[in-house]
Amino acid sequence: MLLARGLANVEGDQWVKHRKIINPAFHVEKLKHMLPAFHISCSEMIRKWEGITKGRSCEVDVYPYLQTMTSDIISRTAFGSSYEEGRKIFELQCELQKLIVQVLQSMYIPGSRFLPTKRNRRMMEIDQEVKSSIKKIINKRLTTKENGESSKGDLLGILLDSNDKVKLQGYTTFGLSIDEVIEECKLFYIGGQETTASLLVWTMILLGQHTNWQDRARDEVSKVFGDRKPDIDGLSHLKIINIILLEVLRLYPPVVALERIIHEETKIGDLILPSGSQLMLHLMMLHHDANIWGDDVNEFNPERFAEGVSKATKIQASYYPFGGGPRICVGQAFAILQAKLALVMILSRFSFKLSPSYSHAPHIILSLQPQFGAQLILSEL
Numbered sequence: 017m018l019l020a021r022g023l024a025n026v027e028g029d030q031w032v033k034h035r036k037i038i039n040p041a042f043h044v045e046k047l048k049h050m051l052p053a054f055h056i057s058c059s060e061m062i063r064k065w066e067g068i069t070k071g072r073s074c075e076v077d078v079y080p081y082l083q084t085m086t087s088d089i090i091s092r093t094a095f096g097s098s099y100e101e102g103r104k105i106f107e108l109q110c111e112l113q114k115l116i117v118q119v120l121q122s123m124y125i126p127g128s129r130f131l132p133t134k135r136n137r138r139m140m141e142i143d144q145e146v147k148s149s150i151k152k153i154i155n156k157r158l159t160t161k162e163n164g165e166s167s168k169g170d171l172l173g174i175l176l177d178s179n180d181k182v183k184l185q186g187y188t189t190f191g192l193s194i195d196e197v198i199e200e201c202k203l204f205y206i207g208g209q210e211t212t213a214s215l216l217v218w219t220m221i222l223l224g225q226h227t228n229w230q231d232r233a234r235d236e237v238s239k240v241f242g243d244r245k246p247d248i249d250g251l252s253h254l255k256i257i258n259i260i261l262l263e264v265l266r267l268y269p270p271v272v273a274l275e276r277i278i279h280e281e282t283k284i285g286d287l288i289l290p291s292g293s294q295l296m297l298h299l300m301m302l303h304h305d306a307n308i309w310g311d312d313v314n315e316f317n318p319e320r321f322a323e324g325v326s327k328a329t330k331i332q333a334s335y336y337p338f339g340g341g342p343r344i345c346v347g348q349a350f351a352i353l354q355a356k357l358a359l360v361m362i363l364s365r366f367s368f369k370l371s372p373s374y375s376h377a378p379h380i381i382l383s384l385q386p387q388f389g390a391q392l393i394l395s396e397l
């Protein structure tokens with residue numbers, strides 16, 4: 017729970033309260049204003065690639081760059097004007113994430129997390145530092161608000177506004193405490209950064225393999241935007257890129273499994289599951305089941321989504337890259353918008369193919385990642 021205790025980790029009434037406050041932050045109207053921030057972060061990545069390729073074809077492991085870009089986007093969109101402080105917080109959060117992965121991968125000794133080891137002390141230090149830095153940003157915001165300045169269009173501002181609104185609606189116990197706002201800010205990073213980087217890296221790997229789809233996507237980009245800067249309207253009309261992303265999320269879902277706890281005895285077929293049972297829906301298995309998807313289940317074939325998600329399978333309810341039901345991913349539209357914009361910008365500037373030095377090894381560290389990176393040959397257009 018050191019990583020974040022926000023929305024994803026609360027239950028019952030607590031969850032209803034958090035979700036009601038957070039939902040507006042991800043509304044399409046709000047996302048529209050975040051597009052310029054997405055654009056800046058993506059342009060920076062492209063400039064770095066141009067600096068490497070210098071007009072020639074060149075091998076680049078694109079994965080770390082995509083990770084930096086998605087991290088940068090979260091810092092900008094979560095904290096807006098407090099971007100620099102936000103970035104530092106997320107760098108610490110990233111270090112914490114790595115330390116936690118080390119713990120998860122080492123032998124479990126009960127109680128060992130309370131020992132004052134170097135790693136444990138560093139983890140506690142980071143946790144304290146992150147909390148106090150977010151607190152400083154929030155306090156600064158609250159002071160400017162008290163002075164009558166309107167909130168910024170970033171996630172933190174929207175979260176604080178939305179919190180005020182539910183309080184005004186008479187839900188005296190409904191608002192979030194400062195500590196809870198802090199946890200939500202941390203969760204945006206945990207939930208949004210690695211997952212979106214995972215979606216983008218598998219998309220580039222697959223388009224580097226299936227260059228016919230890359231060409232189709234690029235054609236679409238030039239038809240929709242020409243020399244225009246991508247806008248939200250155009251992005252929502254990209255059909256080819258949309259089915260490509262759907263197919264990537266089927267083959268390589270960044271979150272590989274969904275978890276649920278049953279609150280009352282439930283009968284499924286011949287099985288009677290007692291209350292309190294923990295269920296896991298493995299998306300990798302569901303998305304790779306030939307009975308559902310057909311014989312070409314392991315092939316990259318975006319065309320299967322041409323008539324929409326429900327027509328792509330023989331059985332309904334078989335595709336859940338963003339989960340489902342009331343707990344469906346709150347950042348879905350944010351992630352898809354970001355992925356579409358990044359792809360449009362990459363495809364307009366580079367063509368790419370898989371390098372012979374790429375080793376295919378999907379592995380899971382919080383999200384589904386290419387273990388040895390994503391080596392592509394980039395060529396400037």
Ligand code: HEM
Pocket residue numbers: 023024025035203204205207208209211212215269270271274275336337338339340341342343344345346347348350351
């Ligand atoms: C491609 C990118 C992403 C994927 C594949 C993804 C996937 C998921 C999945 C599978 C869940 C669990 C849903 C369930 O249990 O039914 C989830 C929950 C969540 N995601 Fe995402 N996510 C992505 C991006 C984001 C982004 C960008 C953010 C925020 C900036 C975010 C924030 C959250 C939060 C807060 C929850 C918990 C929702 C709740 O419990 O009510 N995610 N996500």
